[in-house]
Every structure is written in C-alpha cells, then in structure tokens.
Amino acid sequence: MLLHIIARGKIARSPEAELLDRYAKRLTWPFRHTELPDSGGRMPPPVQTPCRQVLLDERGRTMSSEAFAELLGRWRDDGVRETRFLIGAADGHGDEARAEADLLLCFGTMTWPHLLVRAMLAEQLWRATSILAGHPYHRSG
Template sequence: MRIAIHAVGKLKSGPERELADRYVDRADKSGRAIGISGVSSREYIESRAREALQRKDEEARELLADLPQGALLIALDERGDSPTSERFAGLLGEARDRGTPQAVLLIGGPDGHGQELLSRAGHRISFGRLTWPHQIVRILAAEQIYRAITILSGHPYHRA
C-alpha cells in the first residue's frame, strides 16, 4: 500500500517545508519493512473563484480527479473524529491488510473541503478543535503518518 498527502496550497521553501519533507522521507523509508511501498506528498493550486462554496467545489474536483481506484480517502476536517495515534495507525494497518492500494490524506484549502469530497471520504479526522494553519496541518499529517508506521512496526518512537 502507498500513503499520500494531497494538499491544496503550496508550502514555501523554509523550515515548514523542510520539516514536512523530513517526516515524509522518514515514513517512506520506514514503511517499506511493513508493506508500505511509498509515502508521498502532492500539492494542488488553490481556486481563485470569488465565492467560498465555488472555491471548495473546484478544489474538491481537483483532488478527486487525481485519486487511484480503490483508495482509502481520509479527509482532514475540523468536524471530523479525533482518533488517537494508535487508532490512526490501526486504520492504516487495517487498510494495508485488506489490500487497499493507497491511503490518501486530503487537506483542503483555507475554506475547507467541498461537499462532494466529504461525502466520498471513508473517514473524516480532525487534529483537534483548534484552528491550524495549513502549513502546520501538513507537518502534523506527515508526522502522524510516520508515527503510525512506527506504531505498526513496533519501533519505540511512539511512547504512549
């Protein structure tokens, strides 16, 4: 199984991009031993539409158009569930064990996700009730993927 982060918006060069890339690279290397064939991140351009609803719908169409058949879709959404790291790892492990070809964490633009994307997502998760900048959400997503891989492999990184 592959794991990907698909995010609306670009991370500029600097410490945020470096940290997100570091966690993606760690996850990519660590996952191979447990059946995760790759971890990657992809960026999508923010919509320039005037209305928030139209922006969300355009961004949702872009994100949905680029998904592999049979992928597990996990929308990061402020109204989603807040799983523990162990539960998130379990979700990815269960998908891997079922033969799911890819799990994709979807990060919307500043206005959130369009309804079509939310209705197609198998899971909606939140990183808490606080509002986070998109740069930090990207870092959190990459770190949680790495943490999930270490949990699944029995590595001592996660010490809960």
C-alpha cells in the same frame, strides 16, 4: 500502501516544508506529496487502487495515534493500495467531498495553519507506521 498527502496551496521553502520533508524521509512506507492550486484544479486520479480518502476537516473525528495506526494497518492488511489525505484550502472541503470520504479526520478543535497541518500529518503517518512496526520511539501511556 502508498501514503499520499494532497493539499491545496504551495508550501514553498519554509520551516513547515522542512518539517514535512524530515518526517517524509523517515517513512518506510511509500509516500507522495501533491500540491494543488488554492482553488480549481482537479484531484489527480488515484495512483493505485483500491484507494481510501481521508479528509482533514474541523468536523472530523479525533483519534489517538494508536487508533490511527490500527486503522492504517487494517486498511493495508485489507489490500488498500493507496490512502489519500486531503487538506483543503482556507474554506475547507465541500459537502460532496465530505460525503465521499472514507474518514473525516480532525487534529482537534483549534484551527491550525494549513502548512503546519501537512507537517503534523506527516509526523502522525511516521508515528503510525512506527507503531505498526513495533518501533520503540512511540510509548503508550
């Protein structure tokens, strides 16, 4: 299953970009990172279907790493070919986008910089795929 982060704004050369790249290189699942302009610009069509859309949103659901891994594993096993993780601009996502999403996901109630969220998401994708592979890195408490 393709794991696809789609984010508004440019990450350019930055410590956050280095973190994103570090975790993206560790992923054994197919991965793509797409940047869109801060405003406007259309969402690219799904690379592969069926597709799930996850919006990173402050009103979303918090999940443990294990629950996140379980969800991704279930979608993969159900034949989902691409999961898109959408990170909005400073104003977040509109009501229509929220309504169309398969999941609203939140990294807690604090506000996080959008560039850092990309790196945090990439790390959680790596962690989830590691959990599914039985990798010894992740140890549940």
